[in-house]
């Protein structure tokens with residue numbers, strides 16, 4: 001270290017003198033003493049490194065307080081809202097369904113005040129969590145009884161553990177699903193304490209296969225909706241109706257895991273049909289499980305509906321307590337289910353369905369409306385055009401059906417690496433914008449951009465430092 005460097009490093013203000021500035025006082029007010037001191041310490045460290053590297057002179061205490069302010073303001077919540085323009089409506093990594101306003105209001109109200117979660121207001125006595133939704137679920141599904149847990153994975157686990165602990169659970173080889181990497185049916189069965197008895201083959205399973213496998217050790221027969229894949233070609237599977245009869249004869253329940261169970265027929269909204277919960281109940285499965293945050297469009301939850309005596313046994317399983325749903329989500333679920341009582345207005349009120357039901361023409365018109373502003377913003381280094389694309393439902397629902405949609409297609413004037421730079425800069429925005437890079441373009445599918453999102457979306461893009469993008473000249 002040279003003599004002059006040592007002298008100027010001596011001029012670098014200490015933490016205490018930066019803390020004594022009026023700027024720092026405001027920061028302490030806003031962010032607290034610990035966070036402020038921490039930020040000051042790190043900007044001083046950075047200044048020291050910079051001075052060593054460039055032999056520059058020491059910044060003053062006020063300047064350091066300003067740098068600390070910039071650092072503290074840049075610290076944003078990790079789970080902040082973003083624009084999902086990936087084209088996948090129910091994106092598991094982006095939190096799946098957006099809730100209806102009624103559900104948001106109900107959850108907020110339940111957060112602010114005490115609620116009769118397990119209290120019967122009529123009798124002034126202890127009540128049950130499930131009582132709030134039992135009636136609605138019976139009405140909407142036709143089942144005798146219903147209960148809820150943390151998610152559908154928990155619902156399946158709980159059913160298996162209740163009826164097949166140390167017993168056989170019989171399942172077709174064609175239905176041993178994996179969902180999103182972490183939910184694998186054989187592993188869930190093992191953790192539930194059930195012995196998995198696989199029957200049939202990958203492409204063909206017959207009633208006789210099940211019949212031969214069922215004996216006095218059987219605790220449950222399992223049918224799994226192959227949500228995220230289809231087996232096509234030379235195939236055979238046994239329908240739930242026949243299986244329910246077989247299970248009933250053996251005196252064990254048939255569990256039909258629907259995954260993204262739907263409460264209304266989607267073809268009514270111009271979408272391909274997914275099995276409805278009511279149909280699954282009518283087919284005779286003694287138990288039916290489905291998710292709250294897939295096509296149903298509510299918060300994360302798992303529903304189990306079916307025969308009363310079986311649901312009672314499930315409720316007596318000590319694991320139920322470990323998997324139960326909190327008051328926020330119960331409030332949101334109740335409000336979401338209420339919307340299903342008026343199917344005519346469902347597509348207006350439920351964001352998931354509203355997004356899925358949007359027409360390509362409508363999305364294209366929106367893209368043309370936004371294109372000039374976006375082109376204006378990015379035009380120096382990128383071409384912005386409107387193009388057709390296809391959206392996906394996501395979360396394993398309707399895996400083979402895509403929806404005609406429209407996107408802003410962004411292509412670089414220069415190197416392809418600019419596109420990666422742009423995508424990264426969009427992800428780093430205070431409200432990140434997520435698209436998809438394919439065929440040399442960054443594609444922003446506008447299916448999930450609501451009218452009220454448009455202004456904040458453009459405001460977000462206005463914060464991009466286009467000239468400073470990694471890779472651009």
Ligand SMILES: *Cc1c(COP(=O)(O)O)cnc(C)c1O
Nearest residue numbers: 151152153179227258259260291
């Ligand atoms: C999605 C799915 C699950 C898991 O549901 P989560 O709500 O993600 O826990 C289980 N089974 C099937 C058939 C599914 O599609």
